Amino acid sequence: MSAQRTAVVVGGGLAGVTAALELADAGLRVTLLEGRPRLGGLAFSFKRGELTVDNGQHVYLRCCTAYRGFLDRIDGAALAPLQDRLDVPVLDAAHPKGPRLGRLRRTALPVPLHLASSLARYPHLSLAERASVGRAALALRRLDPADPALDGLDFATWLGRYGQSGRAVEALWDLVGIATLNATAEQSSLGLAAKVFKTGLLSEPGAADIGWARVPLGDLHDTLARKALEAAGVRIALRTRVTSVTRTGEASRTGGTGWRVETEHDSLAADTVVLAVPQREAHGLLPHGALADPDKLLDIATAPILNVHVVYDRKVLRRPFFAALGTPVQWVFDRTDASGLTDGGQYLALSQSAAQDDIDEPVSVLRAKYLPELERLLPAARGAKIRDFFVTRERTATFAPTPGVGRLRPGPRTDAPGLYLAGAWTATGWPATMEGAVRSGSAAAQAALAALGRHRTSLPPSSTGGTPSRSSA
Template identity: 70%
Template sequence: MTDEHPPSTTPPGRRRRAVVVGGGLAGTTAALRLADAGADVTLLESRPRLGGLAFSFRRDSAAGSLTVDNGQHVHLRCCTAYQWFLERIGASEQAPLQRRLDVPVLDAATGRLGRIRRTRLPVPLHLAAGLARYPHLTHAERAGAARAALALHSLDPADTGLDGTDFASWLHRQRQTPRAVEALWDLIGLATLNARAPQASLALAVMVLRTGLLSAPGAADIGVARTPLGTLHDTLARAALDRAGVRTHLRTRVHSITPTDGSDGSTGWRVSAATAGGGATGVPADTVILAVPHTEAHRLLPKGALTEPDRILGLGSSPILNIHVVYDRRVLHQPFLAALASPVQWVFDRTAPSGLTGEGQYLALSQSAAHQEIDSPVSVLRRRYLPALEHLLPAAHGARVRDFFVTRERRATFAPAPGTARLRPGSRTNLPGVHLAGAWTDTGWPATMESAVRSGITAARTALEVAGCPRDAETSHRIERRAVA
């Protein structure tokens, strides 16, 4: 936590000038919230697009011209902030939620398909029937998992002591077998935390599992975008920013943030940046929100902004590997599938969003916490994953692979290890008018799209409160609440 400081000043009759550095979900959200509150907002992004790490690109190959998401991103019904973001940019219908949680889980060792489902019964009974029928655990393991879920429900994610231990140790104390960890707890944890149980903070695991599974019957219902992520987070987000009056500058890399003293006695900041083509620009600001990765924030933060600025570098990173395969026929007959006893973790059918035409099918494999494979050559990954897919999906036998390629996010998220909580700063810094946003800041959530949007909302609210104009507070607090209907 940082010390309280008095509101910064803005001369009467002038709109408050805000500069947001970074056009990912956090920065876009902050810019929209500030503009909605009446600020004069400029958004600076170094890339030629918005969206941060959740973006799309075009690929031309023998399979045709595809629109490819760099990685598969989903959200849950409990992700209320991200759903607000989709509504704000006019994209709610393009990323619908399941009517009711249903996750197909295929065991590669036995060929047996099970499902994680819920009913409309109240918590925790909503998962009881699905767990009782889950074939990948023995009767004793299912009973043990139910007891562990009840024990987990009694834990408070805000308890700072939970962050001092790892999730695996807690599961061991709950007598969860290695099979139960693989077939249930890691199945969920890998996708949400980007870490296996031994490397995950118990506090973050409790937060995810309590909120997603035990806060409301429909909290874990899954939402998947029907359109490319670039349509949502770049095209539609940019249009929303334009309508809100935000000036968006792409290909503009910020290199310094320096304090200024105005002739009218006001205090502020100058954000200096290099533009495309080698030019330079300087943007004056009363408020600056840094919505960039933690390593970039460490580089840009003015001296004195954080009491211990090097602490954020301890967050580290965790990679995600994405395998993309285009077949000449349909081989997967589910929207998505989770796998056990296989190199494959999750498979998604992205044929329609990619624009692929004809009889083929485009599958995207999402491999979390892929430390050992993130730098493997494409040829090695092809030899590993194509046979694994054929083993999982019998229809893939004899199917021709029209395209195979890989996208890598070496620093996809911060590492959610025990001790992470104390490394994550809040939105407010020691310097009036300078604020932080990003999924890595202290949102209480792991590094997800939900965390990114929440951080942007919080940073904008804090900035307005510090400026003495907290007109955004009521809406922000409503969005930040974790309860779901």
């Protein structure tokens, strides 16, 4: 009887957990190494007094088939339900008569008619702007997001060619794009923007229905993920930092080239290694010759996300979330129930993407900036007492989706047999999202299994549909 194949997965975020599950499901003996004391990567929870706080508000869409498959695999789908139909309240704080509410909603009509009624009544755009948006959307449907030529163009220039006003960009294209791409249209690759809008809004009527966790993210990405990994036979080592990954130079006992993964306290041998860590960390661990030009990884820039957390002494918001215009506030979510707050107060989380201007500001400056804006948007907040105000900062939350980034993103395979890459920054075709992270882990596992002559498809393969799911709506 041949020896059981072994694999080491470095990194316990969504990409690493996905890869570990698929490899274990295919019969490999898998060890998962994570430097933090928990799983979940950049989608995690922590305690603040009696509150359980998510580091950022993460959502996904109905067409995020890989992440939905991941939730099914860890028995977490019921804890992160989807809307019955897309419905996004949008408040314009700059309206002269006070905040004006509009809604982006879909019907059951075929694409693109499913959004036509909502767009026709969208009060934040003029009649001419609404018509112009419709024409641009039809042109967007004709683009191929995988076309390399689109990667080098910025989305704003393309929108300008199709007559999109500054107001249309603010009230629609950037409203969605900043939250999903973590960049403005000017800073976004046309290819990635086309992927977001074409798949999310222009593929199927229900593609953009929004889902989010009704429990702390740690309950899903740590607790349930760990339970699924352990049930699959994966050995999990937390607080374990990998210091090097090297080829042994000898044939492994299973017939392939062996690998040695060194940690601060241990040394592991493996037939297969998956590096599911951020691009700079991957660059530092890659052995010589693994990529033709490994320094390209260092050229993949990062972008920050800021989350502002406010606990009021009373209920000030009567909807689960809303998006905002005419204000620095982007998206606001009610996190009261998920956090465990039960004393009649309300906990709101503001998700601020592309937060380069705010990410390093002191808490006092952010408090002075955002609390008055919330009072503009929510009249009920004007007389409410602030019980707590704090911020969470992810300075390298995502890779920056700038024009040209596509040529920098490597696929799952390296030039070193048995070594694979995973992470939302790899060449998934998606922006940096939970969906992209899961797809990258699946792609790495599938590549490894193909090399071993095995196949496993417990999660949707990376070629299937889906769209961004990230720390904003």
